[in-house]
Amino acid sequence: MPVLATLLFIGTSGMVKAQQAAPSGYPKVTGYVGLLHPIVTFGSDKPHYNFDGGYTAGLPTGINLWKSQQIGFSMEFVPTIRSTGGTSKMSNFCFHPGVLFGLGKGWTVAARAAFETSGRYGFTPVLNKVVIKGKQASMFAAVPVPARFGNDQPATLTIGFQFGVAF
Numbered sequence: 001m002p003v004l005a006t007l008l009f010i011g012t013s014g015m016v017k018a019q020q021a022a023p024s025g026y027p028k029v030t031g032y033v034g035l036l037h038p039i040v041t042f043g044s045d046k047p048h049y050n051f052d053g054g055y056t057a058g059l060p061t062g063i064n065l066w067k068s069q070q071i072g073f074s075m076e077f078v079p080t081i082r083s084t085g086g087t088s089k090m091s092n093f094c095f096h097p098g099v100l101f102g103l104g105k106g107w108t109v110a111a112r113a114a115f116e117t118s119g120r121y122g123f124t125p126v127l128n129k130v131v132i133k134g135k136q137a138s139m140f141a142a143v144p145v146p147a148r149f150g151n152d153q154p155a156t157l158t159i160g161f162q163f164g165v166a167f
Contacts, residue, residue, distance in 0.1 A: 034164020054084030
C-alpha cells in the first residue's frame with residue numbers, strides 16, 4: 001500500500017504542476033522621468049501660449065504600481081521652472097496621484113488628481129504612448145490636458161506635450 005500511495009503521489013504531482021499558470025509579472029513597479037511643455041492655456045481671457053513673454057517647462061518624475069496590464073496606480077511629482085527676462089525660478093510644484101488604464105499596444109490613459117503649491121487644484125487626463133520599446137527602458141510621448149481651479153483665479157485648461165523615459 002505505501003508503494004501504491006507513493007506512485008500515485010509522484011504521478012499526480014507532475015499533473016498539478018502542469019496546470020499552474022505561468023507567472024504574469026504583476027504586480028509590477030515602473031518609474032519614469034520626462035520633460036513637459038505646456039503649449040496653450042485657455043482661461044477667462046484670450047489663450048496664453050508658452051513663449052509669450054517667457055518659457056515654462058515641467059520635469060515630471062513618477063512611480064507606477066501596475067496591478068495588471070489594464071490597471072495601475074501612479075504617483076507623479078512635477079516641479080515647474082519658469083524663465084523670463086533673463087532669470088529663471090521654480091514657479092510651482094504639483095503632486096499628481098492617479099489611476100492608470102492600459103489600453104494595449106503601448107497606449108495608456110492616466111486620470112490624475114492635481115494639488116499644486118500655487119494653491120491651485122484640479123485634474124489631469126493624460127494620453128500616453130510608448131514610441132520606442134527597449135529591454136531596459138522605453139521612450140514615451142504624452143498629451144496632458146490639465147484643468148485647474150482655485151486660489152481666486154479663473155478656471156484654466158491647458159494642452160501640453162510631454163516626452164520621457166520609462167524604466
